Amino acid sequence: MSVQIVIVIILTVIISIISTLAYSVRIVGIRTGRIAVSSAVFSIFALISRTANSIQGPVLSKKIENSIKVGNVESMLYIFRWILGFTTVATIIGALLMPTFIKVLEKAVQSFCVNRSIPKLLLHAFSKSGIEQFKSSVTKPKKENLAQLKCLKMIPKKVILLNTLAFSAVTVGSLSSLYAGCLNPELRTTCSNLSPVITGVATLLMVIFVDPYVSMLTDDVINGECTELQFKRCIIFVVEGLIIGTILAQLLLIPAARVISFIAKIL
Incomplete structure (x- = not known):
């Protein structure tokens, strides 16, 4: 190496x-x-x-x-x-x-x-x-925090799933554009500038679904409408989603690179 x-x-x-x-x-x-x-x-x-x-x-x-x-x-x-x-x-x-x-x-x-x-x-x-x-x-x-992963009640499953998908796209975005440039050396400059094709989807998911929910939940804790334990449980699941998202990025690398490569050719 x-x-x-x-x-x-x-x-x-x-x-x-x-x-x-x-x-x-x-x-x-x-x-x-x-x-x-x-x-x-x-x-x-x-x-x-x-x-x-x-x-x-x-x-x-x-x-x-x-x-x-x-x-x-x-x-x-x-x-x-x-x-x-x-x-x-x-x-x-x-x-x-x-x-x-x-x-x-x-x-x-x-x-x-x-x-x-x-x-x-x-x-x-x-x-x-x-x-x-x-x-x-x-x-x-603490083991108690890890045990929170077993508690699925009041967990925004859709938000966590979207966050996982968004993070996998963010993780693979720049790498897939660079790999697309490897597949098409003559278009590598164009490919390297097309990473937003992948990361743009992730940005939309984060801005529309994930960030507003976490912000709202933060305000709920401050206003006493939600406990800190519930908030921490949500963050634990979100972080777990990040880990899964990086693993999912391995599967998305080649398909994302091919999408970018295709777009680079038709531009």
Whole structure:
């Protein structure tokens, strides 16, 4: 495995873990009563994810170009499978880290409310007391939380299913467009710009069905119309859907690439 692919996999793991941990923000917002501040503090981690994503794309594209030059395009499918596999592993890691991250983010929000400064928050995070607080926040996932997966009552099955499908499309979108470029080297620029064909469907599902429901449920908890336990149960199922979505992405990779390849040819 080349250095380029190792870099891509490392960046993929970082992006996937942060994407999974993003679902902790609403829980922290409910606990602290500061949803906006929780989102603002989490934006530090989101910035890391965006930076990793901006590096990942060019590195992977360079690998594809080199493979096309040497006539070894077939190996790219194997590489894409590995990337998707590590996405699944990283999503599972992110799910296991959620209890710890919730505590860390909760303390970060409280610290920010006192200092009202991101730079001071970052300095505190790397200070001796900040490191001690992080150590004390390390928490193993509770068996009770995992047991919530058996409780199917009052779970929005359609919303979770749509979220799973949307996440699988998001996961495979850019990779399928790059693989389509491998199948059609002469149209690889067109193919690389057609990833919205796949991710656009996911965006519609998220904007119309998933995000509004989770936002409404968040407000219901704050207004006392829903318990925090019910909300956490919903988030647990959503995160489980993310894991399943990354596995489903393996099945969608080739069909999605063929769809993009077809569209690129008829444009």
